Amino acid sequence: MARLLLITAAITFLSAHAMAQTGPCSAGIQDPPIFALVTGNPVRLTFRDTVRAILSEPSVTIAGNEITVVQTEYETLVAPPVSCNSQSVSLGDLPSGSYTLTWKYQSLSNSPLETFPFAFTLPEASPCVPGMSIQPGSPAAGQPVSILYSATFRGFLQTPDVAIDGNQITIDQPAVIADPAFPGHVPCARGIVQMGSLQPGYYAVVVQSNSGAPMSDAFVVRPPTRGRAVRGHSS
Numbered sequence: 001m002a003r004l005l006l007i008t009a010a011i012t013f014l015s016a017h018a019m020a021q022t023g024p025c026s027a028g029i030q031d032p033p034i035f036a037l038v039t040g041n042p043v044r045l046t047f048r049d050t051v052r053a054i055l056s057e058p059s060v061t062i063a064g065n066e067i068t069v070v071q072t073e074y075e076t077l078v079a080p081p082v083s084c085n086s087q088s089v090s091l092g093d094l095p096s097g098s099y100t101l102t103w104k105y106q107s108l109s110n111s112p113l114e115t116f117p118f119a120f121t122l123p124e125a126s127p128c129v130p131g132m133s134i135q136p137g138s139p140a141a142g143q144p145v146s147i148l149y150s151a152t153f154r155g156f157l158q159t160p161d162v163a164i165d166g167n168q169i170t171i172d173q174p175a176v177i178a179d180p181a182f183p184g185h186v187p188c189a190r191g192i193v194q195m196g197s198l199q200p201g202y203y204a205v206v207v208q209s210n211s212g213a214p215m216s217d218a219f220v221v222r223p224p225t226r227g228r229a230v231r232g233h234s235s
Contacts, residue, residue, distance in 0.1 A: 025050050025084030032144075032196030033085075033103070035118040036171075038156045039190040043091040043122070045069075046159035047103055051085045055105065058087050067091060067101040073113060088159060096124040120146075120192055128152045128188030132207060134219040141224045145195045147171065149207045149215055153178055154189040160207075162193055167203050169195065175211040200224075 025048055033049030047058075047069070056072040069089060098121045105113040132149040139145045147169070155178040163170045171193055178187035191207075200223040208214040 025086060033116055034162055034196065035101075035103075035116075035192075035194040036159045036162060037120055037192040038159050039120075039122055039192070040156055041093050043094050044088065044159050045091055045101070046086070046088045047116075048087075048162075049085045049116070050082060051105075052080055052082050053085075053105070054080050055085055058089050058103075060089050060091065062091065065097055065099050067099055069101065069103045071103075071105055073105055073107055075108065094122055096122045118194055123190075128186050130215075132205065132215045132217045134205075134217065137219075138222060139198070139219065140222045141200045142197050145198055145219070145221070147193045147195065147205055147207075147217075148190070149173070150188055150190045151175065151209075151212055151215075153180075153187050154209075154212060155187065156189040156191055160191060160193065162195075164195075167201055169203055169205045171205070171207045173207055173209045175209045177211055 033047060036046040036048075038044045054074045054076055056074070058069045058071050061068045061070070071085075071087075099119065101118040101120070103116040103118065105115075107113055128150055130150055130152050132147065135146045135148060136143060149171070154175045157174045157176060160171045160173040163172070171191075173191055175189060178189070180187060198221045200221050202218065202220050204216070204218045206214055206216045
């Protein structure tokens with residue numbers, strides 16, 4: 001009963017707190033979109049993208065390790081204003097393994113308009129290593145950048161809010177304290193945020209929560225590799 005009251009109070013606090021946070025769409029055009037994943041039970045995914053369209057609610061289809069999420073664009077007589085397409089979907093209780101997810105915009109005639117890919121891996125039961133990691137370790141411009149983080153004795157309640165201010169990335173991850181399910185068990189909360197491709201430069205990352213100390217890391221996005229020019233020979 002005490003744990004139920006704790007979680008209920010935490011959800012109430014976090015809902016009010018999230019309303020005051022700035023998400024990726026609030027500061028202008030969000031392109032490419034941002035995916036955020038909480039690998040709990042169920043697995044929960046958040047997708048945020050700036051659009052100029054009227055879209056349906058997302059529908060989810062899972063076939064083995066391939067996940068497809070579709071939103072249909074409705075026709076309008078005038079161009080809709082720019083808005084933030086912020087969606088959260090449940091992927092259910094997924095087994096461990098690697099998954100590919102495709103988020104699609106399509107027309108009423110089912111013609112594809114835009115597709116956005118996202119890949120993630122759910123680890124098998126393994127010791128929890130708290131902290132943060134960046135994948136790939138040395139990203140280049142044009143490569144999607146994923147931020148992975150985990151915390152022991154924590155449970156993530158929902159997918160995080162992500163704010164980008166210049167070269168500062170702030171991930172606000174709601175969490176509560178989690179008790180061991182049995183002696184020797186270490187609860188482990190895991191989250192993934194995919195930032196898409198970033199401009200070259202130095203980036204600082206902070207994952208903060210209402211439960212536990214913040215985690216911080218940094219990475220550098222390298223400029224794109226230029227191909228060497230081939231000089232022709234005249235005869």
